[in-house]
Amino acid sequence: MENVTDSKIPIITVGSGNVEYILQHNGEVELGKKHVINSHELIGGSCVNYSLRLLNVGTPVFPVPLVGKDPNGYKIRDEILEAALQKGLTAEEKQFIESDDFFIPGVRTPRATVLVHQERRTIFSEAFMGSPLTENHIQKRFNLLNQIHSGHHASVMIGHITLDSDTHRPGLITKMVIDYFHEKYLMFANFGNSQLQHGIGFWQEDLKHIDLLQLNVEEIKKMFKQADQFKSLYDIITWLQYHSITSVITLSKFGAIGTYKSGKDGIVLAWPLDIGDIVDPTGAGDAFASGMITSLRGKKEFSFQNFLSAIAQGRLWASYACTTIGACSSCPDRKTIDDYYHRNSRLSDRHLEITESANSEQIIKLIEKAY
Numbered sequence: 001m002e003n004v005t006d007s008k009i010p011i012i013t014v015g016s017g018n019v020e021y022i023l024q025h026n027g028e029v030e031l032g033k034k035h036v037i038n039s040h041e042l043i044g045g046s047c048v049n050y051s052l053r054l055l056n057v058g059t060p061v062f063p064v065p066l067v068g069k070d071p072n073g074y075k076i077r078d079e080i081l082e083a084a085l086q087k088g089l090t091a092e093e094k095q096f097i098e099s100d101d102f103f104i105p106g107v108r109t110p111r112a113t114v115l116v117h118q119e120r121r122t123i124f125s126e127a128f129m130g131s132p133l134t135e136n137h138i139q140k141r142f143n144l145l146n147q148i149h150s151g152h153h154a155s156v157m158i159g160h161i162t163l164d165s166d167t168h169r170p171g172l173i174t175k176m177v178i179d180y181f182h183e184k185y186l187m188f189a190n191f192g193n194s195q196l197q198h199g200i201g202f203w204q205e206d207l208k209h210i211d212l213l214q215l216n217v218e219e220i221k222k223m224f225k226q227a228d229q230f231k232s233l234y235d236i237i238t239w240l241q242y243h244s245i246t247s248v249i250t251l252s253k254f255g256a257i258g259t260y261k262s263g264k265d266g267i268v269l270a271w272p273l274d275i276g277d278i279v280d281p282t283g284a285g286d287a288f289a290s291g292m293i294t295s296l297r298g299k300k301e302f303s304f305q306n307f308l309s310a311i312a313q314g315r316l317w318a319s320y321a322c323t324t325i326g327a328c329s330s331c332p333d334r335k336t337i338d339d340y341y342h343r344n345s346r347l348s349d350r351h352l353e354i355t356e357s358a359n360s361e362q363i364i365k366l367i368e369k370a371y
Contacts, residue, residue: 009298010060010093010149012185014138014177015159016045016128016192017065018110019072025117043076044112046159046190049286050293053317055083056331059294062096062149064141066128066161069103072111077102083331092148101141106131110162128162138173142180153298154185157289160192170198175206182209186300190214190289191223199226204243211300212310213240213247214289217368220249233368234361237267241357248292248311250285250318254367258311259357265304267360269353270311273319273344284318291317312352316341 022040029035047065054061063080067073081097089097096102110126156177164171174195181187189210195203196215200223207213215223217233224230230239233249240247241263249257258268292314296302302310320340324330332340355363 008058008060010062010154011050011054011293011298012062012064012145012154012156012181013047013050013054013159014064014157014173015047015050015066015161016110017048017067017073017076018043018045018112018125018128019075020044021111021113023113023115025115027118029115029117029122043079044114044283045076046192046286047157048076048080049283050157050159050290051080052083053287053290053331054294055080055087055089057294057334057337058087060090060093062093062145063102064138065102066107066130066134066163067103067109068107069100069105070109072109073103076109095148096141096144099144101137101144104131104137105133107134130163130166134163135172135176138176139180142177152184155293155296155298156181156185156187157293158187158189158191159286160190160194162192162194165194165197171195171202171206178206178209186211186293186296186298186302188212188214188289188293190285191219193219193222196222200224200239201227207243207245211246211302212292212296213245214250214285214292215247216250216252216285220247232365234364237263237360237364246307248288248314250288251367251370254370256288256311256315257364257367258307260304260307263357266354266356267364268308268311269355269360269363270315271353273315284321287321288314288318291315308352308354316344319344 020042022042024038025035045065047063051061051063065076067076077097084093084097107128107130110128112123112125115122158174158177161173164174166172178187187210196219220236224236230236237257237259240259244261246260251257253272255272256270258270292310295310295313296306299306317337320332320337
């Protein structure tokens with residue numbers, strides 16, 4: 001696998017930002033009983049997780065988190081700015097992050113409580129309530145990006161956007177991001193429940209403009225749930241191939257499945273790395289995404305081999321994330337992730353398998369039984 005952490009192609013991150021209270025319990029949680037825990041106050045949310053992981057390996061980032069101008073919002077901006085300063089941020093990044101427009105007027109930064117127990121996590125999140133200014137505010141941030149970034153290459157990462165659950169204006173922010181950037185930059189999406197609840201019919205046209213879609217197996221089933229013809233994960237993958245939608249479906253401790261465009265190159269089975277005990281899986285999916293997008297270096301038209309390298313890189317970043325507490329509290333720098341790669345490179349290559357799409361049905365259905 002190519003070492004790709006030195007990419008200087010900027011990445012625009014859009015999604016949630018929150019303060020997280022991590023409650024860590026080593027045993028089983030029993031309702032109604034008292035538990036002794038370790039607790040941590042950290043920051044998280046998809047946009048924040050992407051941004052801090054990318055910044056720590058030296059990748060330029062322009063973050064657009066959904067946060068308010070309040071103590072939690074300032075905490076998030078300060079930690080992002082500190083990470084950027086340590087890696088020598090550009091004048092354009094500094095201008096973008098330090099601006100008061102980093103914050104959305106009239107909103108409150110949400111909080112989340114994450115219970116980590118026996119390699120599992122249970123999340124309790126506050127709803128993010130937008131304001132009438134939210135849409136115009138985000139549009140203003142994008143216009144500033146166009147002014148300060150004149151390069152031809154960049155990537156856009158869309159994460160969880162809770163405002164898109166609004167039944168009166170469903171998917172508004174996500175669709176706005178796609179419409180604004182898809183003709184110019186590599187587009188990545190990892191939708192959350194607020195976006196997935198609208199179903200595959202709602203998103204079908206938008207997915208044509210997404211260059212790489214990542215969901216875990218529960219999430220992709222939720223997206224297709226309203227369409228009765230999809231009885232299995234294999235049916236969903238067949239649909240993705242028919243519509244040439246390049247996707248990665250993460251499977252928690254079972255690794256990931258990848259399908260590239262029409263599927264003619266086969267199905268990618270990325271078996272999990274044996275990293276020993278899992279400390280906390282929180283944020284592993286966002287780490288997987290960050291590793292993949294760093295690997296692709298802003299290539300909107302990436303090859304199947306590029307896709308394989310991205311999956312290998314993403315899985316490595318995700319496995320490292322499982323060895324630390326919180327979604328982005330201990331993001332590795334370039335040397336740390338390179339050292340981790342070299343320690344696991346032989347194992348990583350051996351556990352990346354390609355099988356013909358026609359021969360993959362049985363193994364995909366076997367994996368699905370685990371869920």
